[in-house]
Amino acid sequence: MITRFSVAMTSGVAQHLTDHLRRADGQEDCAFVLWRPSTGASRTTALLAEVVLPQEGERIVHGTVDFTSAYFLRAAALAAERGCGLGFIHSHPKGRGWQRLNAIDHEAEASFAAQTQVITGRPLVGLTFAGTDAGFGARIWQQQAPRRYAPTEAESVRVVGGRLMVTFNSRLVPVPPATNRQLRTVSAWGQTTQDDVARLHVGVVGCGSVGMLVVEALARTGIQNLSLFDFDTVEEVNLDRLLHAAIRDVHLHRAKARLAVRSARRAATATNFRAAPYELSVVEPAGFAAVADCDVIFSCVDRPWPRAVLNLLAYAHLIPVVDGGIAVDARGGRLRGAEWRAHIAAPGRACLECLGQYDPAHVQAERDGSLDDPAYITGLPADHPLRRKENVFVFSASAAAAQLNQFVTMTTAPGGIADTGAHLYHLTTATLERRVDGCERGCPYDGMLRALGDDAPVTVTGRHPAAEQARTARARAVRRWPLRARRAVDDLLHRFR
Template sequence: MNSFVSLTLQERHLQELKNRLLHQDGRERAAYLLCGEAFIPSDPWSNLPRRKYLSFDVLSIPDAEIVSCSSEYITWKTDSFVQALNLAQANRMTVALVHSHPGGFATFSDQDDINEPDLVQLAQNRNGETTRLLSLVLTSEKNLIGRCWINPREYESLDFICCVGNRIQLYYPGRGKGVSFSVFHRQSLAFGKALTQDLSILRVGVVGCGGTGSAVAMLLPKLGVRQIALFDKDVVEESNLNRLHGATWVDAQEQRLKVEVVGRSLTMLGIGVEVKSYQAWIGDPVCRDVLKSCDVVFSCTDDHAGRLLLNRFAYYYLTPVFDMGLAIEVSSSEPPKIQALDGRVTTLLPGCTCLLCREVINPVIARDETLKRDQPDEYERRKAEAYVFGEGNPSPAVVLFTTDVAIMALEEMVHRFQGFRGEEGAMPQKVRKYHLQTDRQPGVRANEYCPVCSTNGSWGRGDVEPFLDQV
């Protein structure tokens, strides 16, 4: 294999395709899918090029163009295909052909092998010789397989297809056979073998390796995740030792990198974890390809600028981001009295309200953080003149609560893969008020002018210049 190719579908798109293509009359039907792309020149774990195609829109084939169809084939005129190619070229996207095999034939047929090269040739004649064409088959058993045509004579199979939404569904060869590693036997008794197998093939990013991030990172391998990327630019300090899992007194004295310390602990588990560590702020261009390689991201950073970037990333790249935070308010008395103690987990995905609309991010603070990082002298000048927010006292932090918030985020991820809470179990946002002993699910409508979550114009766009359309 010379590269790694995958497809991520929005849940609403997969449902629309099922509604259009799967009918009780048993005849094949077809549609087009317009896809954005994330290209990674070298995947950090395989060192191979990787292309992630991302569903952007479903396009229908007019009934008038259908020449004939049966339970074994479908043919149609190419007028709508040319229109789809025009749209793809204008938006720098890729077209996918999607058709059904109502008989449950979960592979490409001989007829598909005959017809599709002609369409590939048409696409490359129209949009250029580097144009690729995706092809997907949806069966009545709701299996999904795909391939990517490089030219009329050569294609690559899609290594896996991921559907993201209230549930996260994976389609890949051999799924369901499970992982025989005895470490996860007890987990399989609770959730089945498929969950551990699914998690074992994912690339998971942890942004921020402090109290919540180190807890998330330490628990991921114990769920079966084997490929983990750690992002944090800071070193271990004495004040971190009360909550940073895996850190020692010596680490603080020698000011070792947080990513180094957490990565060391993961490797020492001895259960086949591959850790990639990056001492950088998540917005640094050096992190982009790694971040794009991840299938799931945990946002454990406490800076608004980092959250602002991940907030957009989740929608542009159809990557589930589980953002978490802990807020402890205490009185000025001695001893302090807890006035509020809230843990929060917010899921960022198309269809979910974003952090801006939930007022978790303050754009002004994000601006000041960026200024401090990029122009420290100017930041200090403006702070002296009260034009930017200065640093306040350190926030209270307790390992009991940082760890519990991390577990809340992991529970949300596991539910979306396995569904243990039932059909309505997904929680776009969960707030645990420890001091009141209550859990809440605050519902917030997207601001109608929000460019991130109120419109689907950026959902699945993938690679654009500038990155994430950020100027």
């Protein structure tokens, strides 16, 4: 039984529906859609993959709208043939924002919920389109008893592409209380935008030098719900770049994810703030499922395998990924140059593989364990990307700011512009390169894999020995009672700071 539910679609599908449902004569209209599931740890999302428009005579418009049984059976048969679920959407021409079922609509959808389940093997997804502002409402019809189906309301409907637009169900995801702690932020883009941005569930994958700065900024901006992923432990070599890390965190063998949560709670301006630590890699099945519950993901990792996983989530599961990176040229022990990049992986934009953010051959090498083998790394050329570890806190701050700017642009569309392309900044020349085109011809991510969700024909997760070893080492260290006592005292003192 699905208890948490949402809907997602590309901006192309949303535009197709808008063009059909927003009629010049102001009357209601309807259409069927095909959907595929995307299953997270606690939330299931229906990914709208295709619109099945009515043919002549298959629906009757008379102020309200009805459809024929022939239209339903044609759409249901097509869904079954393609292994999809069936959805039905109708319009409220004067509606605005989240749309709920009225009694007539409830009765209409209930009348074919059972048939949909029998024909397609998946529950009926119902949607309502708001004609005034192109908002949506959604629900999924599940069997409660023999011959009785009831709707479970969705939490949100997100439209993903150049811009991220989310319609929230305010009964399940309430508008956050206004607070003086966000006055300057709200003055920049208005209360309505703040309410929408704050309700996004944001994941940050990698709580290192860039990720920790991103977490700090999101918490101060008023994001209410953060999921923070990192399996690693704070080490002494991190202290020149890791915000809020101190030598005591090294001595206490503190997990980076837990340090990030502690820092986020201290910085948060939201009244109802939640931050969850995940001492997992997103390449592990549990980590993948947890990050699939997010609406947006920040990629703050430098390894190829997690980047490949996040690339799949961006296109197959329609979760935008804000990615970036830093490269420092320190040949001969001198700073010769540095560059940092930021971009968003989402349908209609270039994917991480096409941007050169990872090499598929290196993904397999990491899955085989080669990238955690010192002998393998030593055998690579000195200037190989997998060997280069140079970084400076200032460069991390610049990279984090670049990624955050991409996030702000995608969610707020300043001046009506939400997609400014992929950015690459060169320190030595103070120049910015932009790439505005999409994926290379034949790329599967923004092609055959788009919106496939759980049905994507690739397995990207697996065991991650390095993550397992890091967790085991921490668990072994904290078995010693003096360390447990010191950590308990440190946590207690932190609560009173």
